[in-house]
Amino acid sequence: MTPDDVDLALRDIASAPSVLLGRVVTAFEAVGLTPTEIDWEQETFDAPELPGVTGPISGIVMQRSRAVVFHRVHDVFLSPEQVERLEPVVIAANSELDISAVEVTPQIGALSLRAAVEVGDLELGRVLLGEMMTVAIRRVAADWEVVSPALIAAADGEISAGEAKSRLRPHL
Numbered sequence: 001m002t003p004d005d006v007d008l009a010l011r012d013i014a015s016a017p018s019v020l021l022g023r024v025v026t027a028f029e030a031v032g033l034t035p036t037e038i039d040w041e042q043e044t045f046d047a048p049e050l051p052g053v054t055g056p057i058s059g060i061v062m063q064r065s066r067a068v069v070f071h072r073v074h075d076v077f078l079s080p081e082q083v084e085r086l087e088p089v090v091i092a093a094n095s096e097l098d099i100s101a102v103e104v105t106p107q108i109g110a111l112s113l114r115a116a117v118e119v120g121d122l123e124l125g126r127v128l129l130g131e132m133m134t135v136a137i138r139r140v141a142a143d144w145e146v147v148s149p150a151l152i153a154a155a156d157g158e159i160s161a162g163e164a165k166s167r168l169r170p171h172l
Contacts, residue, residue, distance in 0.1 A: 020066060029130075034048050054141065065120075071113070111155070113140055
């Protein structure tokens, strides 16, 4: 096989629809849910609406790790000063969270909370995978509701990092 053959094969794979994203979509459908805004090239989608879940949650298929990551992203980008005020609070929140994690992307000021479902090489049935992803979406939404008020208040300078940490502890 020549390098050109390898490049051609990789191009074919890269342009093929995501098998894992296809499994995700059919798994949601198996539990009566429908993801929206599916982008087959970027392997992203908006999570299905669930009763009691507020705010947009996005899904990202991670082919390398064979996982689906769900994100709840704050709707306002943070300034560099806000990101700096937030760093100690994020560390504290992540030390208390058990399944999800808070992320800050300093380059763009994005604040989010995420949880993942790793599929790996498991041959999960559609209903089981759909239920597992539904649990992950609910976890992201619930944890966001708990941690975001303190995180945002600390980022805005309304409360100190210490106060934000103390507001997190009773909830986590």
